[in-house]
Amino acid sequence: MTITQVPSAPLVAVVGATGMQGGSVVKALAESDKPYRIRGFTRNATKPASEALKKQGVEVVEISLVLDNVKEVYRAFIGANVAFLVTNFWEHIDMEKEVSEGKMLIDAAKAAGVERIVWSGLVSPTKISGGKLTHVYHFHGKSLVSEYGYASGVPFVNVQAGFYASNFLANPSMLAKQSDGTFAIAWNVKPTTVVPLIDCANDYGLYVRHVLELAVFPDGSEVYTTSEDITLQDMVRQLSEVTGKDVVFKQLTDEEFGKNFSALGLPPPVVTEMVEGFQFFDEYGYYGGQPSASREGLARPTRTWTEFAKLADWSKAFV
Known part of the structure; x- marks a missing residue:
């Protein structure tokens, strides 16, 4: 209507x-x-x-x-x-x-x-x-x-x-190209973390x-x-199948994750926000x-x- x-x-x-x-x-x-x-x-x-x-x-x-x-x-x-x-x-x-x-x-x-x-x-x-x-x-x-x-x-x-599926389109850093030619979703969470995508x-x-x-x-x-509620490991597998690209999940330490955001030129408070946000996601779940x-x-x-x-x-x- x-x-x-x-x-x-x-x-x-x-x-x-x-x-x-x-x-x-x-x-x-x-x-x-x-x-x-x-x-x-x-x-x-x-x-x-x-x-x-x-x-x-x-x-x-x-x-x-x-x-x-x-x-x-x-x-x-x-x-x-x-x-x-x-x-x-x-x-x-x-x-x-x-x-x-x-x-x-x-x-x-x-x-x-x-x-x-x-x-x-x-x-x-x-x-x-x-x-x-x-x-x-x-x-x-x-x-x-x-x-x-x-x-x-x-x-x-x-x-x-x-968590917006479109984040992976809007932010190139979400799929960072690695030295071996793969594309990585690199977060400070476990690969079994469930995303309410x-x-x-x-x-x-x-x-x-x-x-x-x-x-x-x-x-x-x-x-x-x-x-869809989906794990990160299933996300990268399905994305690889659909796109034909070699997509992997890379688990980072909090320090490594923070450095990635700092390298993008984000101010320190935003870097801290992102690191803690994904810590929360990993430990408590996106919806707590x-x-x-x-x-x-x-x-x-x-x-x-x-x-x-x-x-x-x-x-x-x-x-």
């Missing part, structure tokens, strides 16, 4: 509608047999992705969701029944900024009378590790926003995103749609999304020991790693 303009249909305000997660939410709702009006927020309403949304019937709102723009942010949610909220730590690498902006979005949605909020948060490595791992800011900051959302008084569900653009929105279309909105719950959500009941099957690999353009990854 296409996106509707019928006033009786619920209006869903989607933050980051031209981005990975927000775009996936729009895609999943547009596929639904239930009617939705969609208001998509973006910083550039004239770029091709925004124009494509307009053609689908999305109300595209150009807005910068920052604290300096708080009055406009509050106005942007007026009339919405549902809000999908997400922040992007990597745009500024500032946890306090992310937390402040996340709380602002919740406050704005609440002030506008939104009936349900779906937020894209993550677990807290600081809490789960008992204070051992305190520098995984892009996880911990989102967990603080989650706590704020649960206490907001607005029905609130936290739909967490798994998600083809975010295709599958993340399915979980949000599922939450919104349940008979009773599961207020206060957490959803740990995945397209919580099982991934069931894929049963989703509107369509999620995309496996092999399926993703077959459809992807690897030309810029294998260089």
Whole structure:
């Protein structure tokens, strides 16, 4: 069913509608047999992705969701029944900024009378590790926003995103060419570590749609999304089979892993964040020991790693 303009249909305000997660939410709702009006927020309403949304019937709102723009942010949610909220730590690498902006979005949605909020948060490595791992800011900051959302008084569900399959396409260092000609996924984790891998653009929105279309909105719950739970050793084997490239997994020490990120020119705090983030992943699991959500009941099957690999353009990854 296409996106509707019928006033009786619920209006869903989607933050980051031209981005990975927000775009996936729009895609999943547009596929639904239930009617939705969609208001998509973006910083550039004239770029091709925004124009494509307009053609689908999305109300595209150009807005910068920052604290300096708080009055406009509050106005942007007026009339919405549902809000999908997400922040992007990597745009500024500032946890306090992310937390402040996340709380602002919740406050704005609440002030506008939104009936349900779906937020894209993550677990807290600081809490789960008992204070051992305190520098995984892009996880911990989102967990603080989650706590704020649960206490907001607005029905609130936290739909967490798994590890993006697209990371291997977007970041050439994820598949580093070795001196022997192989391509290595080189992390400071065990090869048997299970990755809750998600083809975010295709599958993340399915979980949000599922939450919104349940008979009773599961207020206060957490959803740990995945397209496929897969070990690293199976990932490299399947990627080799699909691409014909010799892909291996290489287990690094924390020091070696950190040096790789330093060599990319990343500042020391980011290097520490990455090292501790993967330490957390290895010791406690990406979701801190919580099982991934069931894929049963989703509107369509999620995309496996092999399926993703077959459809992807690897030309810029294998260089």
